[in-house]
Amino acid sequence: MGSKTWGGRFAKGTAPELERFSTSVHFDRKLWRQDVRASMAHARMLGRQGILSADEAGTLVSGLEQVARELEAGELELDPGLEDIHTNVEHRLGEIVGPLAGKLHSGRSRNDQVATDLALWMREASAGLREALADLRQVLVERAADEIDVILPGYTHLQRAQPVRLAHHWLAYYEMLTRDDGRLRDAAARLDACPLGSGALAGSTLPLDRESTAAELGFARPSPNSLDAVASRDGALELMAALSIAMVHLSRLCEELILWSSTEFGFVEMDDAYATGSSLMPQKKNPDVPELVRGKTGRVVGDLTSLLITVKGLPLAYNRDLQEDKEPLFDAVETAGDCLRLLAAAVHTLRVRADAMGRAASDPMLVATDLADHLVLAGVPFREAHGIVGKVVAHAIETGIALDSVSRADLQAFHPALDFEPAAFFSAERSLEARTSTGAPARAQVERAIAAARQQLAATRSELEETP
Ligand code: ARG
Numbered sequence: 001m002g003s004k005t006w007g008g009r010f011a012k013g014t015a016p017e018l019e020r021f022s023t024s025v026h027f028d029r030k031l032w033r034q035d036v037r038a039s040m041a042h043a044r045m046l047g048r049q050g051i052l053s054a055d056e057a058g059t060l061v062s063g064l065e066q067v068a069r070e071l072e073a074g075e076l077e078l079d080p081g082l083e084d085i086h087t088n089v090e091h092r093l094g095e096i097v098g099p100l101a102g103k104l105h106s107g108r109s110r111n112d113q114v115a116t117d118l119a120l121w122m123r124e125a126s127a128g129l130r131e132a133l134a135d136l137r138q139v140l141v142e143r144a145a146d147e148i149d150v151i152l153p154g155y156t157h158l159q160r161a162q163p164v165r166l167a168h169h170w171l172a173y174y175e176m177l178t179r180d181d182g183r184l185r186d187a188a189a190r191l192d193a194c195p196l197g198s199g200a201l202a203g204s205t206l207p208l209d210r211e212s213t214a215a216e217l218g219f220a221r222p223s224p225n226s227l228d229a230v231a232s233r234d235g236a237l238e239l240m241a242a243l244s245i246a247m248v249h250l251s252r253l254c255e256e257l258i259l260w261s262s263t264e265f266g267f268v269e270m271d272d273a274y275a276t277g278s279s280l281m282p283q284k285k286n287p288d289v290p291e292l293v294r295g296k297t298g299r300v301v302g303d304l305t306s307l308l309i310t311v312k313g314l315p316l317a318y319n320r321d322l323q324e325d326k327e328p329l330f331d332a333v334e335t336a337g338d339c340l341r342l343l344a345a346a347v348h349t350l351r352v353r354a355d356a357m358g359r360a361a362s363d364p365m366l367v368a369t370d371l372a373d374h375l376v377l378a379g380v381p382f383r384e385a386h387g388i389v390g391k392v393v394a395h396a397i398e399t400g401i402a403l404d405s406v407s408r409a410d411l412q413a414f415h416p417a418l419d420f421e422p423a424a425f426f427s428a429e430r431s432l433e434a435r436t437s438t439g440a441p442a443r444a445q446v447e448r449a450i451a452a453a454r455q456q457l458a459a460t461r462s463e464l465e466e467t468p
Contacts, residue, residue, distance in 0.1 A: 030085075035113070039064055042108055044061060045209050048212065049208065060101070106206060109198075109199050112199055116217070129184055130181055134461060147165075148447070149165070150354040150357055163366050168449075177246065187235070193214075194221070195229035196222070199226060233311050240303055254343070267353055269353065274345060275287060296338075299335055300336055302328075307324070403426055404427075
């Protein structure tokens with residue numbers, strides 16, 4: 001471990017225990033591609049501005065290309081004594097091009113450098129996450145199309161409420177995840193200002209051309225305020241907030257898959273490849289993927305919380321506390337990406353027990369609300385209708401006669417408008433097909449929702465292809 005010295009101001013090197021405490025290269029090495037890319041843009045700009053000669057700039061760029069090749073090949077051993085990836089890259093550049101490497105840092109600080117690298121990294125991360133999210137959205141839509149005729153009880157308070165299509169249930173999660181995609185897109189779109197050239201905190205006296213480095217790195221503009229540019233981490237917070245919300249959605253889906261896998265529900269069975277057995281109980285098959293995703297949700301929310309608290313008390317501008325931004329950010333992105341990919345596979349391979357779902361949905365009690373609606377159409381005020389149907393339900397419970405087996409004459413005794421064949425009226429299919437307004441689970445509505453979802457997904461995919 002080489003001991004870093006800080007130039008003329010310091011009479012001796014850093015204490016070894018401080019080096020160990022303060023080094024970040026074991027995690028910020030993840031930023032090496034962004035660091036080299038931004039350094040090249042900076043060197044070229046210094047050349048264009050006459051701060052360096054064209055030759056000097058060219059030598060720095062080809063030296064950086066060599067550093068990149070060595071990092072790509074895993075040939076460059078990073079030195080924790082050099083604190084972070086930024087200093088390691090510059091140090092290796094010095095070994096390659098000699099003292100000229102010392103000119104790269106003209107008009108630049110690690111403070112604007114790290115903010116720039118991080119913004120570049122997050123833009124790419126957001127695109128990768130949106131890709132994984134699109135794959136899971138796709139799985140949900142395909143299942144919806146395949147399972148449009150599978151009917152199960154919809155629940156409120158985890159009590160059977162009214163019948164719904166399984167497709168409608170999958171598409172509910174599709175909608176949540178589509179909003180998550182929008183949040184990830186927004187978070188990346190707001191990372192459109194390039195911090196490079198903000199220096200340590202107050203720009204530079206050198207004639208930098210920040211517009212040109214911003215453009216070369218794919219940003220819309222240079223950041224408008226140097227203090228803000230080096231001090232702010234709301235881009236990372238926003239990305240992690242979007243991921244936390246997405247994880248909460250995944251966690252709810254997982255909670256249902258876990259419940260549905262139980263013998264009590266018996267609605268689904270996880271594929272063997274995405275479940276595990278018990279080391280003790282030979283009969284067991286555990287829904288590990290959804291359980292882990294549900295568990296890792298806490299971790300991602302914790303990552304967001306950690307950075308929120310890191311930033312909350314900081315005076316402007318850069319403070320070393322900000323080095324604590326990277327581990328939670330990297331962890332949240334990696335964890336959420338893994339969860340999206342694993343869950344897509346687990347849902348894709350899930351076996352649905354349509355018969356068990358259908359049996360659970362066939363309880364005529366789930367159609368009781370339709371009786372009240374029928375009375376409303378006959379002019380009975382809903383509150384009154386609710387009371388009448390409550391009496392019909394109580395009668396069914398008292399006599400032990402299922403609602404759909406009550407005789408037509410008995411029904412009419414409760415209200416003359418209840419004049420129909422009970423057996424046909426109380427079918428889950430009939431009830432579903434009567435629910436035809438926008439957003440309801442009638443077959444035609446669900447078909448429309450599937451078509452709309454497919455179009456949205458295609459739009460997401462082509463947007464992601466166009467992202468540089
Ligand atoms: N390793 C630091 C970070 O990740 C880089 C910036 C250090 N700047 C400084 N003035 N010590 O935030």
